[in-house]
Amino acid sequence: GQNIDQPTEMTATEGAIVQINCTYQTSGFNGLFWYQQHAGEAPTFLSYNVLDGLEEKGRFSSFLSRSKGYSYLLLKELQMKDSASYLCAVTNSNYQLIWGAGTKLIIKP
Amino acid sequence: ETGVTQTPRHLVMGMTNKKSLKCEQHLGHNAMYWYKQSAKKPLELMFVYNFKEQTENNSVPSRFSPECPNSSHLFLHLHTLQPEDSALYLCASSPEREVGTGELFFGEGSRLTVL
Numbered sequence: 182g183q184n185i186d187q188p189t190e191m192t193a194t195e196g197a198i199v200q201i202n203c204t205y206q207t208s209g210f211n212g213l214f215w216y217q218q219h220a221g222e223a224p225t226f227l228s229y230n231v232l233d234g235l236e237e238k239g240r241f242s243s244f245l246s247r248s249k250g251y252s253y254l255l256l257k258e259l260q261m262k263d264s265a266s267y268l269c270a271v272t273n274s275n276y277q278l279i280w281g282a283g284t285k286l287i288i289k290p
Numbered sequence: 291e292t293g294v295t296q297t298p299r300h301l302v303m304g305m306t307n308k309k310s311l312k313c314e315q316h317l318g319h320n321a322m323y324w325y326k327q328s329a330k331k332p333l334e335l336m337f338v339y340n341f342k343e344q345t346e347n348n349s350v351p352s353r354f355s356p357e358c359p360n361s362s363h364l365f366l367h368l369h370t371l372q373p374e375d376s377a378l379y380l381c382a383s384s385p386e387r388e389v390g391t392g393e394l395f396f397g398e399g400s401r402l403t404v405l
Contacts, residue, residue, distance in 0.1 A: 189330065212391060223292050223380070223396040268333070272391060280332035 185281035209274020296397035311366040313381030327378040
C-alpha cells in the first residue's frame with residue numbers, strides 16, 4: 182500500500198522553531214507538497230519539493246530526501262497565527278496525490 | 291480568499307433528504323476536484339473534472355453525484371446519505387489536470403452533518 186506518516190499533533194512555543202516530519206512509502210515519486218490549513222479554512226499551498234535538499238521561503242523551509250522517503254517542514258520564529266494543521270502530500274509515479282492525515286500544530290505563548 | 295467559493299458552508303440533512311453542494315472558481319482554471327476530509331484522516335479524492343469532463347471517480351458511492359456544467363462551476367448532489375458521510379467536503383481547482391504536479395486551490399469547504 183501507499184501511505185504518508187506524520188505526527189498527529191505537536192506543540193511549540195511562540196518565537197521558537199518547530200520541525201514537522203513526514204515519511205512516505207509510495208509507488209514512485211514525482212514531488213512532495215506541504216499545505217497549511219487553519220481551522221475552518223481552506224488548505225493553502227506552502228511548498229513543493231521534487232529534488233533533494235532544502236527550499237527556503239521566509240520563515241518556512243521544506244527539506245526532502247528521496248533516498249530516505251523523508252521530508253520535513255521547518256517553521257522559524259513561530260507566531261500564534263502559525264497554529265494550524267500542516268498537510269504533507271506526495272505525487273506517485275501515476276501522478277496521483279497521496280495525502281497524509283495532517284499534523285495539528287499548537288502554538289503557546 | 292483563494293478564488294474558490296463553496297456554498298453552503300454548513301449543511302445538516304436527514305438520510306432521506308436531497309441537497310446539493312456548490313463550488314465556483316474565479317481563477318480561470320480548467321480542472322476541478324471534490325475531496326472528502328474526515329477528522330484525523332487523509333484527504334480522499336472523490337471526483338476530478340478536466341475541461342468539464344469527468345476524468346476520475348474514485349469508487350465513490352452513487353449517493354454522491356457530481357455535475358460540472360462549465361469550467362467554473364462544480365456541484366455535488368447528495369441523496370440518501372449515511373451518517374458516516376458526515377465530513378468536510380472540499381472543492382479545489384488547478385490550471386489543468388495536474389493534480390500531482392501543480393498547486394491546488396481549495397475552497398473553505400462545506401461541513402456536512404447527516405442525521
